[in-house]
Amino acid sequence: MPVQVSWQVSWARSADAHEGLLALLDPVERARHEATVDPASRDRFLVGCALSRRILGELLGVPPEDVPLRRVCPTCGGPHGKPRLAVRAGYDFSVTHSGDVVGVAVCRGAQVGLDVEEADTALDVDAAARTALSARETAAFYALPPAERKPAFLRIWTRKEAVLKALGVGLRAPLRELEVSGADAPAAVLTWPDRLADGPRTTLTDLTVDGLHPAALAVTTGAGRERAALGVGKQPGHAGP
Template structure:
């Protein structure tokens, strides 16, 4: 597996000096966000990623060249990427107060975290996101264990989709991962995404309670 640098912060780390690090697209989104908690998460995520990438590239954080392009509409709200061929990919995630950034060189990377205390209707979420085999594994567990088990599976799926840059547009039930207690791996790919044999998954836990996952993909084999 390629080496991945993962860094964590808190939305409470936001301060008045950070907006100066944002580019015009980021600043416009930041200023247009009304909810203070969402504003702070976005600000900290942008600032943390810029500081890490700036150190790697040897430039000030505010000068890190980024681009965003939605693969569907071309708008400036897709997965952020470096606008220069430096060989680094990165992924930003946040849930509740937790903000994370993963950076990898020579491969695509996706990072996801879910706050353990988040309100969740496990039954409804499972119907939307889990394959029949994943659902069977979930409901074989005692009721008290189902929420953390679902969040573990969810972080794996979202990390993979973020590494591929497709987000939640992909059919979640067709992207199948291993059972929560098993070593993390992708078992089945949606036809829409093709097959990505070079993908690896790693489970993480933040502060001992919040499930997270990082995915790295180095190759693609599209369907014939």
């Protein structure tokens, strides 16, 4: 019998951070919070952890501070990889933040990836396009009027990053080989990197936060083979757009 897949997305602000949320974090999270120098990054991390724990705690029927989470970097083994449940409970989740926006997606029965980008973020769109877009995507991108290129790029970027987060590889995959539909078309993966063959079964959904900030949600099944094919831990990661 196929597993039923369901998902939910919750949004918060980094301004929601307050000292009382620290009680929800485990020792590893508190250490990372204390070691984060930039106040804005520290607040985003705290809100993301607290929001994840509250949602997962409700689903698992345990207090937020008792939700068993683990973070293992696939490259170095350090405690800063994608957070995952340390028990087999059938749930996957993804945390994202950009500027003041913090989001958490939780999915039952499949892997999930969530990404958001601030609409007014400072961005060299030409340099970003050279890094992230395929030849076909680049041609479509430069066919747009200059004023439309930045929002179009951010829409495409959120789709790609959401898919790679769902696979659990982040930005270690070849972005230019992962081709998605144009910004004005329904979200879909058109071409996968060669090493993924036909690609995993993926549902891609466009979201918008506060009617302004582009976001995307990817729900992927059968991602274990894809993680291995992409060589998790064998390629260097990249920064945001």
